[in-house]
Amino acid sequence: MYDKTLAELSSGLRSGAFSAVELAEHFLARTERFHTQLNCLISVSPELAMARAADADRQRAEGDSRPLLGIPLMHKDIFCTEGVKTSCGSKMLDNFVAPYESTVSRKLKEAGTVMLGKTNMDEFAMGSSNETSYYGPVRNPWDTDCVPGGSSGGSAAAVAARLAPAATGTDTGGSIRQPASLCNVTGLKPTYGRVSRYGMIAFASSLDQAGPMAATAEDCALLLAAMAGFDPADSTSLDRPVPDYQSTLTNSIKGLKIGLPKSFFSTGLNSAIAQVIETALSEYRQAGAELVEVDLPHMHLSVPVYYVVAPAECSSNLSRYDGVRYGHRADSPKDLEDLFKRSRDEGFGAEVKRRVMIGTYALSAGYYDAYYRKAQQIRRLISEDFRQAFEKVDVIMGPTSPTTAFKIGEKTDDPVSMYLSDIYTIAVNLAGLPGISIPAGMLNGLPVGLQIIGNYFDEGRLLNAAHQYQLLTDWHKKIPEAFC
Amino acid sequence: MNWETVIGLEVHVQLATCSKIFSGASIAYGAEPNTQACAVDLGLPGVLPVLNKEAVRMAVKFGLAVNAQIASRSVFARKNYFYPDLPKGYQISQYELPVVGPGSLDIEPEGTDVRRIGITRAHLEEDAGKSLHEDFHGMSGIDLNRAGTPLLEIVSEPDLRSAKEAVAYLKKLHTLVRYIEISDGNMQEGSFRCDANVSIRPEGQAEFGTRAEIKNLNSFRFVEKAINFEIERQIDVLEGGGTVVQETRLYDSDKDETRSMRGKEEANDYRYFPDPDLLPLDIAPELLDEIRASLPELPDAKKERFVETYGLSAYDAGVLTASREMADYFETVVERSSADPKIAANWVIGELTGALNKAGIELGQSQVSAEQLAGLLDRIADNTISGKIAKEVFDAIWNGEGSADEVIDRRGLKQITDTGAIEAVIDEVLAANPGQLEQYRAGKDKLFGFFVGQVMKKTQGKANPSQVNQILKEKLK
Amino acid sequence: MSLSSDEVRKVAHLARLGIEESAISEYAEQLSRILELVEQMQAVDTEGVEPMAHPQDISQRLRDDEVTETDQRDRFQEGAPQVESGLYLVPKVIE
Incomplete structure (x- = not known):
């Protein structure tokens, strides 16, 4: 059962081949068996899952046949879930049980999904390798000495090893797409504002966006349909109808104009990865797509810009963790300042502290213009580059990550080299565009992902392009042997 | 410096x-x-x-x-x-x-x-x-x-x-x-x-x-x-x-x-x-x-209008427009009564404000409503009561005795305007005070007030003061 | 651009992070490297470019003025570090 896609499981449930309870039992058993090996979960909630699965079966008996009814999944531990701890991968929130439900988890719950547990992640979503988690690093199911990518590494690893058919993730600079690429799953980061951020613990508010991770684009389409939509509780959520993503999956891609940014394929890209991407692109060409070169002249500045904007926003977003109302509090503080400083020093890990300090510095008197303002100006130039490119092409393609999964510990002492893992994904967040990573090949037993970037609200076309590729290839069907 | x-x-x-x-x-x-x-x-x-x-x-x-x-x-x-x-x-x-x-x-x-x-x-x-x-x-x-x-x-x-x-x-x-x-x-x-x-x-x-x-x-x-x-x-x-x-x-x-x-x-x-x-x-x-259309009249404009429309002094207009409630109260009084707006202003600024201060309450809790005060001023305007009696009526209204008309009725405060009746009282007063009458006739004009006072006392303040003045003047000629 | 240990102390204080004295120099070194990366921005002429604070150029939606929340103090204070009489307790606030 585990090797089936979400869409296949959905039909199985509908046809009565198995029940939601059986499905939940099956995936909980796999979770039980494998999750400690991968360290991909922070909380497992079997009782809750079984109760929800039983509810789903009852609803089905009453005639409910919605596609996600009874589908098990896992939520990244960044989404507040009533009754189950929400740690955000941090010691700071190790004891935090949210008294409310995030809009994403609520919508998926209302759609009938069964939550099995909460996945491990980089602390406050800050990281590209899942090594900054307070709960220890997540291991890549393709090679457990390697990282799964981050920050949604727990979700990517869990789906790759099929401990669940799907998981939610969040993407601030590549946190869905890069781990999807490193773990051989399909991961979609929607347009900024497409999915509500309410109840999703903030890292960088103007960049954060939640999205689905699953085996296929078709699965992601099913999930996105349930996650997307206007939310009055999020001022940045956009009031636009959610299209029927399912119905456009089968559109022909003949004549699809694919933009290839020169900067994605120039120096710095590992030639073996370039080869894999070229092969994927030739599949598209054969399917009738047209490849066009595009120029994104400010692309190389996206990492520097991001490492001002994201830290600036996070330095402020994380000020609420002060040991007063919830979360970690230092023992017997001698005064207020001691309470704040020790609670925060003890509660946050090194990467979070680095980013909070960089952001504080970039916003402080005398540096604001040179850093924060400058970064926001270049952000507009980057976004403008995309706007011009999308006048010529329908989608943009390239690698998701400059490398395959690297060894645990390899980059932990060098924050800057770690930051460069997101070199191809970050610009998409700065512009607020949608992007998807799909399995496109293997190098030495490790997955390589193809990134497809779309225009604003063009998730339908991204999913269509990804689905058509998945009809022609079977990379997305590969499951690491140790988990079969 | x-x-x-x-x-x-x-x-x-x-x-x-x-x-x-x-x-x-x-x-x-x-x-x-x-x-x-x-x-x-x-x-x-x-x-x-x-x-x-x-x-x-x-x-x-x-x-x-x-x-x-x-x-x-x-x-x-x-x-x-x-x-x-x-x-x-x-x-x-x-x-x-x-x-x-x-x-x-x-x-x-x-x-x-x-x-x-x-x-x-x-x-x-x-x-x-x-x-x-x-x-x-x-x-x-x-x-x-x-x-x-x-x-x-x-x-x-x-x-x-x-x-x-x-x-x-x-x-x-x-x-x-x-x-x-x-x-x-x-x-x-x-x-x-x-x-x-x-x-x-x-x-x-x-x-x-x-x-x-x-x-x-x-x-x-x-x-x-x-x-x-x-x-x-x-x-x-x-x-x-x-x-x-x-x-x-x-x-x-x-x-x-x-x-x-x-x-x-x-x-x-x-x-x-x-x-x-x-x-x-x-x-x-x-x-x-x-929002502009929903803006009420602002204090400065209201003050100016009070001066122009009601003929109030700038000072009185300022006091009355210091709060919207006060201005609204005043305008209700003016609207509901036929009294001169200046008299209405005096009552609001004087008697009413005094009573509020004494009771330590806000205008919103006033025990005399604008309508009641208007009713009272009407009785002054139509000579049913004098200004002096009106203060007594005001206190009675404040104490919950009802409208001005009710108080006037119940307490029998209606002003005496019957010329014959007033003449009779004046005659009585003059007859009872021959000494003063002699002094007056000898040129002590100040005693005119004494006679008025006596008449008012005898009528418990109910005689119309201007009629008393007029008839007395005739009699003393 | 590099950060001195003193600057790191200052920033850590602003961010209320009680960084151990022994860790300051390592942070100074790492943060300086991040700033070096960021420094590439200075080569770009951004004269006249409007800073971009949000991915979408749309305006703030407004909420009707209605009370929609009820008292949930007990739930909110369940996980609070220290409460008494409904108040969150902290070391003495001196004003």
């Missing part, structure tokens, strides 16, 4: 919305601690702010009332600092682009001409919670009910030149915000709070001196006393050869002095930046027109 005082005021007005500026929690005063602090107000992880429409409308209303420019696009920013009553570690405020731009307010301090005081800006922001210092085993308690309450911070230009002017400006502002119904202006409950920036400079010098900021002045009296203390302190410092330090000072009303908060407040670096959770606030021209 002669010193000139320069004062600029920052006033925080609590807006009279139902819910908070960024959440749906109530802002009602006096609730149990933390029972009105919702997830958004507590800054729980993952929650987001959504702006209250009414708070925006109120800010715009204020802007229009002070002839300010309303920004077609303004931006919310985060002001970052750590404090236990600031749940998110930042306050959502407006920094570079406030909703209300430059405007002005005319003040008329007693005995001086009208002065136009510049308003630099007014911006929307959220209030913080409260720290309670009752002893909890050596700790403080934090109540976040107030966190997220909508505030309009109104910043004046440094145009004020004395404590008196500062108070006149504040009173005018206080009247205005209640007029346009954006705040209850309750100073005890902190709905109208003021910080004063005070500096002095030698007369004739163009540059400003170094200023001190005096925090949280919560009554007009304290504003005046604190500023005057601060002026004297700065003069002493400068004349003693010292320099004024730019700092925040706290006014201690018990000791009537300001004292430095230095040491407790470090050099702040608030790291303002646009709040990424909130989008730019756009005010469409249609909304602006709609």
Whole structure:
């Protein structure tokens, strides 16, 4: 059962081949068996899952046949879930049980999904390798000495090893797409504002966006349909109808104009990865797509810009963790300042502290213009580059990550080299565009992902392009042997 | 040396919305601690702010009332600092682009001409919670009910030149915000709070001196006393050869002095930046027109109209328009009665205000309604009772004895206007006082009043005074 | 651009992070490297470019002024570090 896609499981449930309870039992058993090996979960909630699965079966008996009814999944531990701890991968929130439900988890719950547990992640979503988690690093199911990518590494690893058919993730600079690429799953980061951020613990508010991770684009389409939509509780959520993503999956891609940014394929890209991407692109060409070169002249500045904007926003977003109302509090503080400083020093890990300090510095008197303002100006130039490119092409393609999964510990002492893992994904967040990573090949037993970037609200076309590729290839069907 | 005082005021007005500026929690005063602090107000992880429409409308209303420019696009920013009553570690405020731009307010301090005081800006922001210092085993308690309450911070230009002017400006502002119904202006409950920036400079010098900021002045009296203390302190410092330090000072009303908060407040670096959770606030021209159309008549215009339409003195018109309730009360009286508006004004300013003060209550709780007062004035106008009797009737109405007509009826206070009856009483009085009559005839004119008094006494004040005068004059010819 | 240990102390204080003295120099070194990366921005001429704070150029939506929240103090305070009489307790606030 585990090797089936979400869409296949959905039909199985509908046809009565198995029940939601059986499905939940099956995936909980796999979770039980494998999750400690991968360290991909922070909380497992079997009782809750079984109760929800039983509810789903009852609803089905009453005639409910919605596609996600009874589908098990896992939520990244960044989404507040009533009754189950929400740690955000941090010691700071190790004891935090949210008294409310995030809009994403609520919508998926209302759609009938069964939550099995909460996945491990980089602390406050800050990281590209899942090594900054307070709960220890997540291991890549393709090679457990390697990282799964981050920050949604727990979700990517869990789906790759099929401990669940799907998981939610969040993407601030590549946190869905890069781990999807490193773990051989399909991961979609929607347009900024497409999915509500309410109840999703903030890292960088103007960049954060939640999205689905699953085996296929078709699965992601099913999930996105349930996650997307206007939310009055999020001022940045956009009031636009959610299209029927399912119905456009089968559109022909003949004549699809694919933009290839020169900067994605120039120096710095590992030639073996370039080869894999070229092969994927030739599949598209054969399917009738047209490849066009595009120029994104400010692309190389996206990492520097991001490492001002994201830290600036996070330095402020994380000020609420002060040991007063919830979360970690230092023992017997001698005064207020001691309470704040020790609670925060003890509660946050090194990467979070680095980013909070960089952001504080970039916003402080005398540096604001040179850093924060400058970064926001270049952000507009980057976004403008995309706007011009999308006048010529329908989608943009390239690698998701400059490398395959690297060894645990390899980059932990060098924050800057770690930051460069997101070199191809970050610009998409700065512009607020949608992007998807799909399995496109293997190098030495490790997955390589193809990134497809779309225009604003063009998730339908991204999913269509990804689905058509998945009809022609079977990379997305590969499951690491140790988990079969 | 002669010193000139320069004062600029920052006033925080609590807006009279139902819910908070960024959440749906109530802002009602006096609730149990933390029972009105919702997830958004507590800054729980993952929650987001959504702006209250009414708070925006109120800010715009204020802007229009002070002839300010309303920004077609303004931006919310985060002001970052750590404090236990600031749940998110930042306050959502407006920094570079406030909703209300430059405007002005005319003040008329007693005995001086009208002065136009510049308003630099007014911006929307959220209030913080409260720290309670009752002893909890050596700790403080934090109540976040107030966190997220909508505030309009109104910043004046440094145009004020004395404590008196500062108070006149504040009173005018206080009247205005209640007029346009954006705040209850309750100073005890902190709905109208003021910080004063005070500096002095030698007369004739163009540059400003170094200023001190005096925090949280919560009554007009304290504003005046604190500023005057601060002026004297700065003069002493400068004349003693010292320099004024730019700092925040706290006014201690018990000791009537300001004292430095230095040491407790470090050099702040608030790291303002646009709040990424909130989008730019756009005010469409249609909304602006709609709000403009909903503006009530403003105090200055009302005062002018009272002078022109009712023939009141500028002073009386000023008193009557000091609050919208008072003006409305007066106009109801005028509308409902045929009395001369000037007499109505005298009654409202005199008898009514006196009774309210004596009872220590507000106009809203008055025991004589505008309609009742109108009824009373009608009886004076149609000579049913005299002005003097009217005061007795007023007291009776105040004490719940019913309308003027009922009181007059029940107590038999109807004025005697029958000429024959009055003549009879006058004859009696003259007959009973032959000595006085003789003296009068001998030229002691002053005794005329004595006879009037006797007639009124005999009729228990009910005889129509002008008729008494007239008939008596005839008789004594 | 590099950060001195003193600057790191200053920034850590602003951010209320009680960084151990022994860790300051390592942070200074790492933060300096991040700033070096960021420094590439200075080569770009951004004269006249409007800063971009949000991905979408749309305006703030407004909420009706309605009380929608009820008292949930007990739930909110369940996980609080220290409460008494409904108040969050902290070391003495000195004003």
